[in-house]
Amino acid sequence: MIRINRLFGVLFLGMLVACGGSNKGEKKEGNQPADSRTGIRLKQYKVQGSKVYNTYCSNCHQQDGKGLAALYPPLSGSDYLLENLPRAACIIKHGQFKEIEVNGVKYNQMMPSNPITNLEIAEVLTYIGNTWGNEAGLIGVKDVDKWMEECEEEN
Amino acid sequence: MKNLPVVFLILLLIRCNQTETSTQLPIYGNTAYEGTDTIYHTVADFSLTDQDSLQVTNETFSGQIYVSDFFFTSCPTICPVMKQQMLRVYEKIENNDQVSILSHTIDPDYDTVEVLKDFADKLGVNSNKWKFVTGDADYIYDLGETSYMVMADEDENAAGGFIHSGAFLLVDKERRIRGVYDGTVAEQVDILLNDIDKLLKEYDQN
Numbered sequence: 001m002i003r004i005n006r007l008f009g010v011l012f013l014g015m016l017v018a019c020g021g022s023n024k025g026e027k028k029e030g031n032q033p034a035d036s037r038t039g040i041r042l043k044q045y046k047v048q049g050s051k052v053y054n055t056y057c058s059n060c061h062q063q064d065g066k067g068l069a070a071l072y073p074p075l076s077g078s079d080y081l082l083e084n085l086p087r088a089a090c091i092i093k094h095g096q097f098k099e100i101e102v103n104g105v106k107y108n109q110m111m112p113s114n115p116i117t118n119l120e121i122a123e124v125l126t127y128i129g130n131t132w133g134n135e136a137g138l139i140g141v142k143d144v145d146k147w148m149e150e151c152e153e154e155n
Numbered sequence: 156m157k158n159l160p161v162v163f164l165i166l167l168l169i170r171c172n173q174t175e176t177s178t179q180l181p182i183y184g185n186t187a188y189e190g191t192d193t194i195y196h197t198v199a200d201f202s203l204t205d206q207d208s209l210q211v212t213n214e215t216f217s218g219q220i221y222v223s224d225f226f227f228t229s230c231p232t233i234c235p236v237m238k239q240q241m242l243r244v245y246e247k248i249e250n251n252d253q254v255s256i257l258s259h260t261i262d263p264d265y266d267t268v269e270v271l272k273d274f275a276d277k278l279g280v281n282s283n284k285w286k287f288v289t290g291d292a293d294y295i296y297d298l299g300e301t302s303y304m305v306m307a308d309e310d311e312n313a314a315g316g317f318i319h320s321g322a323f324l325l326v327d328k329e330r331r332i333r334g335v336y337d338g339t340v341a342e343q344v345d346i347l348l349n350d351i352d353k354l355l356k357e358y359d360q361n
Binding site for chain 2: 059060062068069070071072109110112
């Protein structure tokens with residue numbers, strides 16, 4: 001019995017060492033160059049952003065980002081979205097009530113405003129901007145903070 | 156006792172035979188019996204106006220089965236998903252003169268004939284196959300509740316101002332409800348697409 005207890009003791013120690021090891025690994029990642037940190041944030045934003053997307057956006061713009069016929073415009077490969085991300089951030093928050101043209105097609109179904117924070121806007125824009133073949137890169141919350149100030153002035 | 160397994164096997168076979176003959180779709184709603192007659196729940200007489208300003212009644216679907224739902228064009232929640240799924244139904248039945256689609260607006264104040272026409276055009280659908288109908292709001296809510304057994308009503312607390320079911324209803328040529336499906340779930344609509352064929356087959360056999 002004592003022997004078995006000892007065995008568990010050793011195993012437990014081993015586990016502690018293993019955990020310590022992985023902690024060190026994490027610290028190491030922190031010291032890596034900035035572009036890798038951006039990469040991790042991009043992934044984090046995308047995961048959170050997909051949840052925001054499913055809550056507020058996917059009903060109309062659909063799971064595949066292709067929109068619905070001539071009613072709701074696509075986000076996948078959308079020139080309107082990718083050419084002007086600050087404008088997109090503003091629309092996500094305040095809705096869209098005027099006609100817009102996306103990839104040569106005119107859309108005039110109104111889009112409602114959304115009760116959403118700047119961080120959520122950054123997350124969902126990062127998700128939309130980097131899914132379905134879109135490659136806009138990370139959209140940080142500081143970018144959105146700045147854009148929303150300009151947006152609030154206009155609205 | 157020795158014969159027990161054999162009895163079981165026979166019972167099993169009988170059950171199998173029963174399920175084979177019961178491939179007919181169920182008939183929903185209250186069933187009444189008058190003497191030897193069975194009276195099923197049916198969709199009541201109705202008269203509404205479609206996207207071309209034409210009157211739509213039960214006679215419009217005479218000799219046809221149809222799929223019905225309740226929605227509104229400015230709905231920000233489940234309706235776009237319903238319409239995407241109903242487009243799948245439309246694509247299946249587009250060239251079948253025995254099947255139609257009937258979508259009722261529950262926001263007739265906003266969804267005028269012109270708005271419905273614009274909506275249908277943007278979905279890219281033929282108005283003979285897919286009717287978008289409007290009428291008096293209370294009339295449509297009553298029709299939904301009493302005929303199609305779905306809830307539809309105004310509710311200022313709901314997103315978009317209306318509360319309603321996302322159900323698709325399959326109605327047969329005798330105006331009976333033969334299937335109820337969640338129009339927001341692709342797998343449920345798969346079943347509906349299959350049931351349309353099943354229901355049409357019932358008429359082929361008769």
